[in-house]
Amino acid sequence: MWERKVLTVLLIVNLAITPGCWSKKELNELAVVMALGIDTHENGYAVSAQVLNSSETGSKKGGSMGSLPVVTYKSVGKTIPDALQRMLSMAPRMPYLSHVRVLVFGEDLARLGVSDVLDYISRNHQLRTDFFMLVAKNGKASDILEVVTPFEYVPANSLYSSILISQKKWAATGKVTLQQFVTELKRSGSDPVLSGVQLNGSLAEAQSLENVKQISPSTLLQHTGLGVFKGDRLVGWLGEPPSKAVNYVLNRVDNTAGYISCPDGGIVGFAVNRADTSLDVTLNSKGIPEFSAELEIEADVNAVQCPIDISQPAVIDELEKDIEDKYNTNISKHIGLVQQRYGSDVFGFGEVLHRKYPDVWKKYRDHWGESFKTMNIRVDADVAIRRIGSIIQPINQKVDEP
Template identity: 25%
Template sequence: MKKKGLCFVLLFHLLFLAGCWDQRELSLVSMAIGMAVDVGENSLYKITIEAINPAELNEQTASGNAPSVVFTLEGNTMAEIAHKMNIGFSKALIYSHMKTVIISKAIAEKGMLEFIDFLERNREIRDDFNFIMVDEGKAADVLKVLYTIQKSSSLKLTRQLKTGAQLWGSDPDIRLTDFINAFTSSGRQPIMAAVHISGDPKKGASMDNLKKSELDSVVEIHSLAMFRNEKLVGTLPVEETRDYLWTQNKIKTTIVSVPCGNDNYLALRLIHSRTKIKADIQNGKPHIQLSIRAEGYLNGNFCGPYPLNESSTYLEFEKRAEDYLKERISHLINIVQKDYGVDIFGFGEDLERQNPKKYKEFQKNWDEAFQQAQIDVETDVKIRRAGLSSKGPLLREK
């Protein structure tokens, strides 16, 4: 009896090892790694999909063919277009490995609620892809520009955005979930990175672009796009993206060129940074206090023959850096307040967390309250060392 019972248990568990009911063979599918959304000519949307050619991404199997295949289709809903793509593609598309979704400026100005709903609702599509805008031209052109190192446009752009965020602060690192959370929040408005195609997009789509050291076309990180709900209201230069990231406590490491008169600059590499925010209501208006502390070391000195073995030199450099950062960040906040009137910084969320009862008075019209808010910025910069050289050419005798 015991043996019969054991056999029954084993047979029962074998039912759960029979495989996946919805499995698809790799030889019968293609991986979509990039999607571009443009305004359609005859329909609401024009969707372009980039599907990779795996053999060309492997150095051992590459034969000089195109690293990916791009196909465009129009339709009135995203769901319809996604399932009609085999009009052009031979294999079934899998969207679970998408790296980038690029929207045109025209789509951003028109509104994105319908296709965002599709991206979030679809169970196959993950929410960890880069969500970006192209500042001019067609979003589809971004997927066609080839690059020597990462041959696929989407793979190159994914690595480019990640590296830019880590080394300098040029990308806010926005995913679909981040955009939706800001869209549904009463105390924050959405943002995303914007890219620009430098050069001729048609030449960038040619295989000849892979054979040149100076490319005919390249996709560059260009600016920061700001939204009111799902519609674009304006953009900020990429230099101000980093200033924005200071307010979000997202600066990992960066180089700051601090002016010191007569076209001379002091270069500081900041490797530790922390931002604290205090939010309150004073005299009937929101009062936001940003406290930014950064540490780093001297990476270049062209401000004159300052002796680097004296503490007064470091105090002077720290003061210059503090004033410079404070001026830049305060200027950015003032521009967003007065010219655009959207709280992309999430100060409303800070106020809601710290003083939920007071926030309720402004919750329905927070953007209006944000425009009248008093926002103070304090900076504290510490230079810990002078790099490998304690003197430098300005202090050495001839």
């Protein structure tokens, strides 16, 4: 009996000294930040915060006051937290960063280096690590966050969704999170990449709700390939074909499309529905590393615009070989382009060497950027065509009359 009384007393005491929701924050006290933009400034950093306008998000027709679903606040500070604090002179609520979907760097800042920014971003306990990071190509991050977008009512959600779908179906962009970027930045023998985004149209028109009330919006956001980093600094840009090559080597291609030329004119289109890449390294007779990238690709024929008989196994075999040759040629060419132009190992070949031959890696790690330019890299693609579609012969194929 006495044990029960003691337990009761302990429970009462425990309840008395245990705080309740000591860290609670009411929604009407917070400015929920959906996207952050960071640019360089002569006085430090220019920070843009796209804040959810909670009073307007409940209506798809512009809200009770006819305003937009988000508000973008801008401020300047010596550090990122300093700029966010200064934002309180304009924003009526405390910025809340736990729901950030997208972080955009201005190109000028990215070329100077993003380590100092990432220090704050990684250190802040509010920020999660699953948001996507982008670079504003040829522009400022603040401009990107001022564009009113179609389909998604909140522009940050539009950016987030467009990265997902373009990376999955197009293969020329990349969904890079904070954790992934920092891992590649700190890992020995690799350099990171980030997707680029730019304005396609006029900024003045992009800021108005009228922009998305047209059948053809005057201004849209457009993803523009990959930005190549060397360490924490942006050193250049890759167009669509080399960006796809990088993603193939990094094993980040889910689906995409391509085509090859027919011997007698015309083209055959194909859709990639699986792509796996494995990297390896061997040492030649002189002890110099030689790398290989082996691709296994499954594809479907989705367009035949030349007179071939794809019902014949020999024709399918020839198509597979032609596609393999195209992959081997193009990916080898674009790997060489990155090697010679940037000396940046965005493919992670140095990490492969580090894992397999750690003693050899020690000879190269201090000057890997220069050594990488001279490394021999072989590409070997193995393509299997799985399906040829609902019809066999091309529609324009001539039929032999009896």
